[in-house]
Amino acid sequence: MIEIKDLTKTYGSFSALKGMNMSVAKGTVFGFVGPNGAGKSTTMSILATLLAPTSGSAKVNGIEVTENPKEIRRLIGYMPDFFGVYDQFKTTEYLHFYGASYGIPRSEREKLIPQLLDLVNLSDKADFYVDSLSRGMKQRLCLARCLVHDPELLILDEPASGLDPRARIEMREILKELKTMGKTIIISSHILPELAEMVDEIGVIEHGRMIAQGKVQDIQNRMRVKRVLHIRLTEPSAQAVAFLRDRTLTSMVLEDEQGIHVHFSGQDEEQAELLADMIAAGFRIVTFSEAQTNLEDVFLEITRGGDPA
Numbered sequence: 001m002i003e004i005k006d007l008t009k010t011y012g013s014f015s016a017l018k019g020m021n022m023s024v025a026k027g028t029v030f031g032f033v034g035p036n037g038a039g040k041s042t043t044m045s046i047l048a049t050l051l052a053p054t055s056g057s058a059k060v061n062g063i064e065v066t067e068n069p070k071e072i073r074r075l076i077g078y079m080p081d082f083f084g085v086y087d088q089f090k091t092t093e094y095l096h097f098y099g100a101s102y103g104i105p106r107s108e109r110e111k112l113i114p115q116l117l118d119l120v121n122l123s124d125k126a127d128f129y130v131d132s133l134s135r136g137m138k139q140r141l142c143l144a145r146c147l148v149h150d151p152e153l154l155i156l157d158e159p160a161s162g163l164d165p166r167a168r169i170e171m172r173e174i175l176k177e178l179k180t181m182g183k184t185i186i187i188s189s190h191i192l193p194e195l196a197e198m199v200d201e202i203g204v205i206e207h208g209r210m211i212a213q214g215k216v217q218d219i220q221n222r223m224r225v226k227r228v229l230h231i232r233l234t235e236p237s238a239q240a241v242a243f244l245r246d247r248t249l250t251s252m253v254l255e256d257e258q259g260i261h262v263h264f265s266g267q268d269e270e271q272a273e274l275l276a277d278m279i280a281a282g283f284r285i286v287t288f289s290e291a292q293t294n295l296e297d298v299f300l301e302i303t304r305g306g307d308p309a
Ligand SMILES: Nc1ncnc2c1ncn2[C@@H]1O[C@H](COP(=O)(O)OP(=O)(O)OP(=O)(O)O)[C@@H](O)[C@H]1O
Pocket: 011, 014, 015, 016, 034, 035, 036, 037, 038, 039, 040, 041, 042, 043, 081
């Protein structure tokens, strides 16, 4: 659905994108993550045909975005990170306005708009002024606006930003529904653990380059060069700490009231060996577990610098 190759964007002498590569298959929900200023919005604006790239290629459904922007706009629904919502309109009028802009006849819009309002849980606000909606409701209305022409691809720039936890959950539920409808969705966010639950793939962008892309689990596995092990013995043991510090695959061995925490750079086999060796050495182990890493840890690990590959 999306194929980006060597995409660059410079603003004056500043390079916001320095050779972006990214591909997203049809039907995928793709989480676009990266620190502030990494180039997420720039990439999304180029895909949405609102910004011209400096060089490189960005295709949606095989069509170069710069060559046929009109066709691209039929294919995509774009939700920017900042948007205005014409406060003097009522919710229904607002959607009629956008529907009409896409050339959808009134009779069709009359059927479509109640369905869209239902999808984004705003049916009870159909006759309210946009001005009177809460921020979360306005975000949902904006999402409905993106769906008016039934686009295949949704480009959502931080759709959950500024929402309270409850409103974020509501937004997540709507996105899940859109996924089941077969839409391809690119969503940028800083709320990474939430993203992990709903995306099929993530792409991590830093300093204008994609530094890791793949299935959430694969990236997590790749990044788990260092596992954090937690070992609790029947009683604190300076010998166990010394034993662990002596091993080649361990680092940062620390003991606190919860037990011993140790960074471990081996894989499953070596981890099993470590446990067996500790038991053989006579340490009385109560628990030996691996701390779960989540997407937040992965993100921090990756963006700490360097290419994880
Ligand atoms: N119009 C512009 N003129 C000059 N620099 C710009 C312009 N737009 C963006 N930039 C710069 O390009 C870089 C990438 O910005 P972009 O908005 O794409 O980042 P982002 O990853 O979306 O960040 P955030 O998470 O903060 O929204 C930033 O350093 C930004 O300051």
